[in-house]
Structure formats: structure tokens, C-alpha cells
Amino acid sequence: MSEDVVTHHHGYHDNKDAHLRRLKRIEGQARGLQRMVEDDKYCIDILTQVSAMTSALESLALALLDEHISHCVSEAVRHGGGEADAKIAEAMNAITRLVKS
Secondary structure, eight states, rough: OOOOOOOOOTTTTGGHHHHHHHHHHHHHHHHHHHHHTTTTTOOHHHHHHHHHHHHHHHHHHHHHHHIIIIIHHHHHHHHHHHHHHHHHHHHHHHHHHHHEE
């Protein structure tokens, strides 16, 4: 007799490897920034790299937010009720944090 096993995946599951690669690049950028400061590089060059790293993080955050809305929020809305309201509020809070940063 076989049992059906339900596995829950987060919205980013299908892109997990790509997100991990992106995070490793961002980690490399952070180490590069540290080296730039240690090596007394020119301020504007460091700020340029900070901007690049910030953009990379924002891009990742937007991709994760898109996946969350497309998967988690969408699923909750299909089921309706309090879960839908909670997921929408959760997404709005995440958007607010991203906009303020």
C-alpha cells in the first residue's frame, strides 16, 4: 500500500539554484568591498561597488517577492478566508520594508 506524500515547496523552490548562485556572487561582492577598504581604495570606487551590490540584493528581493506572490499569496487567495488576508498583509509588509530600504 503506497501513501501519497505531500511535500510543501516555497515559491522560490523552482529557482533555488539560481538564487543560491546569485547569493554567492553577492557574497563575493561583499568580500571584494572588504578588500577595497582594507586596501584603501578610492571612495567613489567603493561606493560604485556598494551600489552594484545593493542592486544585486534588490533584484534578488524582487524575484523572491514575485515568487511569493505568484505562489504563496495566490494559493492563499484561492482558498480564501483569513489565510488570504494574512498572506496579503504579509506581502504588503515585505513590500513596505523593501521600499523603505
